[in-house]
Amino acid sequence: MTTSTQWFRVADLEELPEGRVKTVVAGHKSIALTHYNGQYGALDNRCPHQGGPLGEGSIENGLLRCPWHGWDYCPLTGNPPGDLDVDDALETFPVESRSDGIYIGLPVEAPHVRTVTDVMAETMVNWGITHVFGMVGHSNLGLADALRRQAQQGKLTFIGIRHEGAGAFAASAYAKLTGKPAACLTIAGPGATNLLTGMWDAKVDRAPVLALTGQVNSQVLGTGNFQECDLSAAFSGVAAWSGTVLSHSKHGELMTLAVKHAILERNVSHLIFPDEIQIQPAAENTPASSPTGRITPLQIAPPPGALADAIAQLKQAKRPVIIVGHGARFNMPAVIEFAEMLNAPVLTTFKGKGQIADDHPLGCGVLGRSGTPIASWFMNESDLLVVLGASFSNHTGIYAGKPTIQVDFDPLALGKFHPVTVPVWGELSIVVDQLKTALTGQIISVDQRPEIAERWAIWRAEKLKREADDRGQGINSASIFAAMTRQVAVNAVISVDVGNNTYSFGRYFECTAQSVLMSGYLGSIGFAFPGAMGAWAAAGTTRQIVSVSGDGGFGQYMGDFNTAVKYGMNITHVLVNNSQLGKISKEQRAGEWDVWQTSLHNPNFAEYAQICGGFGIQVTSKAQLDAALRQALDYDGPAIVEILADAELI
The missing domain is CATH 2.102.10.10 (Rieske [2Fe-2S] iron-sulphur domain)
Structure with a gap:
């Protein structure tokens, strides 16, 4: 032959x-x-x-x-x-x-023989996973090759990151923005463990994410082999579901289980791929799995008794207030219509910032430590709180002494930290629609819109006074976020970090139709820029993508600015540089400790952006803010606006 x-x-x-x-x-x-x-x-x-x-x-x-x-x-x-x-x-x-x-x-090379990872990659795509953030390495090469085939067919987008932690945050942000899962790919050992912070961020903020980790060859598991790590144990706390791919697994069904758990539990799923299994030929004509017949609609109606109790409370309320959290983000048109029916001010948690426009007649901004005095005033003056898709974290500061109706899709979230007057289990849009129907013509609440306008006028006058503050040691935060309010597109996606810069963003930036992403319950430093990468993957062709951090936060994953350059990500990063971990310095002073080890040695971040191949501009005076932001936002690619800020004027 x-x-x-x-x-x-x-x-x-x-x-x-x-x-x-x-x-x-x-x-x-x-x-x-x-x-x-x-x-x-x-x-x-x-x-x-x-x-x-x-x-x-x-x-x-x-x-x-x-x-x-x-x-x-x-x-x-x-x-x-x-x-x-x-x-x-x-x-x-x-x-x-x-x-x-x-x-x-x-x-001449023989045609490719379909592998078990081909079956699993095809199943991922069938379930609607379109983006993978990851790093190709020696213990995931077979799986990576299967993902490559899907990418070459235009069914999958792979974004190669510089640090696995950045990829995890990007996937988490993608899921928070869209409600749909994204995936991460890493090698065994250190690649997999680098995912854990971002996976915890997704878990506690209820974002569906799929972690795909390589593993050493099955024959050497348990022998202390190079880069061997017990990944089942490592992910046991963070993953709602975790499984190891074996030679005799039903491979399509295994991927279906993983993705289904991520979607339905709004949580992290994890699959472990031993090295040799990744290239194992699939049985002839093995079908990929799909969501057909596997998933139910999630529009859960509330129990009749709980709904009746909520209706009774609302019928007698004269000053009801609605508090919306991140869990209500996909149901806001119905919530705002309900608020207008009740004449009820709408306050948001910090994670819910932007879900109602600050210029809406009922919008009152953010409640809590990152919030406005408007929101706290109306909560204190209320006679009933209607809490939709929000937790009762101490950061938000929802007052436990008020009569409260709480609505959530997760029954364990109801009354989690203290008893509430009426806990209602159900999907928000269904509950709100049933409440509107039952309450038509039976509302006795007063119209609080004039008071809301008055309170906004007081707060905006105070913000203008703060914009005039100048100690000669950098630009004040009120001016920074006033300029951002003027310059950022009304429907932008804004990814924020942690620290004083983030508190100031919550307090001073006025939202219209922007979406705000953050590391909410985990509060992880470094989230902002990787989060913007995830937002760009999800919406970068249709929406402006902006991120905001301090110098400490950006330093965590600044290497992935090069990833943004590589893929032409149109992201504008606003870097508030005060050369310190400002929030920690503040906490040390508040606790009557010495300020110690919070100072930072930084490069010129604007020059760093240019060196990487992006755009960078440094701002040293308030008068430069608007023009610098406009220039960066107009740049077609990744840009950094480095603002030398006063650490005290926050």
Whole structure:
């Protein structure tokens, strides 16, 4: 039988000197190309003993020496010297010197054999996962190749990150913005453990994420092998569901279970892929799985008794207030219509910032430590709180002494920290619609809109006074976020960090139709810029993407600014630089400790952006703010606006 040969040009005629060896690639084959005694040889690049790369070896005394353990081979025939076992001989390939270079002949590659990871990648796509943030490495190569095939078909977008933690935050932000899962890809060991902070962020903020981690070969599990880590144990606290892919698994069904858990539980799912399983051929005609017939609509109606109790409370309320959290973000049109029916001010948690416009007649801004005095005033003056999709964290400061109706899709969230008057289990839009129907014509509440306008006027006058503050030590926060309010698009996505810069954003930035992303319950420093990467992947072609952090937060994942440059991510990062961990300094003073180890040594971040291939501009005076922001927002690609800020004027 004749085997067809395909020829590949691998080197120029004079490229490889006499007595030298180098690695070349022909098709998908890695080959050690040798030049010895005026002849060229082409040998399998993999040493049969430990897999050493022979192209990285050297020719010594007429023999090619493996760089890993010193085994010798003839550089032209691939045979070991003397009487050594010919079973150790290397495979060789025909070589031709032609007028335009050196050519190697290889058998025509056989068609790709579908693998179990192909089945699983196809299943991911069927479930609507379109984005993977990750790093390709030696223990996930088979899985990565399956993802590559989906990407080449236009069914999947892979974004190669510089740090796995950034990829985890990006996936979490993508899920928070869209409600749909994104995936992360890492190697075993340190790659997988680097995901954990971002996975915890997704878990506690109820964002569906799929973690795909490589693992060492099954045969060496438990032996302390290089980069071996008990990933089942490592992810046991963070993953709502975790599974190891085995040779006899139902591979499509396993992926379906993972994605289904992520979506329905709004949580993290995790799959572990031992190295050798990733390239195992799938059984012939094995179908990929899909969500068809696997998932139910989630519009849960409330129990009749709870609904009746809520209606009774609302019928007698004269000054009801609605408090919305991040959990209400996909139901706000119905919530605002309900608020207008009740004449009820709408306050948001910090995680819910922007879910109602600050210029809406009923919008009162953020409640709590990152909030406005408007929101806290109306909560204190209310006679009933209607809490929709919000927790009762101490950061938000919802007063437990008020009569309270709480609505949530998760029954465990109801009355979690203290008893509430009426806990209502149900999907928000369904509950709100049923309340509106039942209360039509039965509302006795007063119209609080004039008071809301009055309170906004008082607060805006106070903000203008703060904009005038100047100690000569940097720009005040009120001015920074007033300029952002003027310049950022009304429907932008804004990813924020933690620290004083974030408190000031919550307090001073006035939202219209922007979406705000943050590391809410975890409160992790460094979220902002990776979060913007996730937002760009989800909405970058239709919405302006902005991130805000301090210098400490940006420093956590600043290497991934290069990722943004690589993929042309149109992200404007507003970097509030006060050369310290300002919030920690403030806490040390408040606790009557010495301020210690909070100062930061920074580069010129604007120059850093330019060096990476993006746009950077540094702002040193309030008068420069608007023009600098406009210039960065107009730049088509990643940009940094570095603002030298006063650490005290927050």
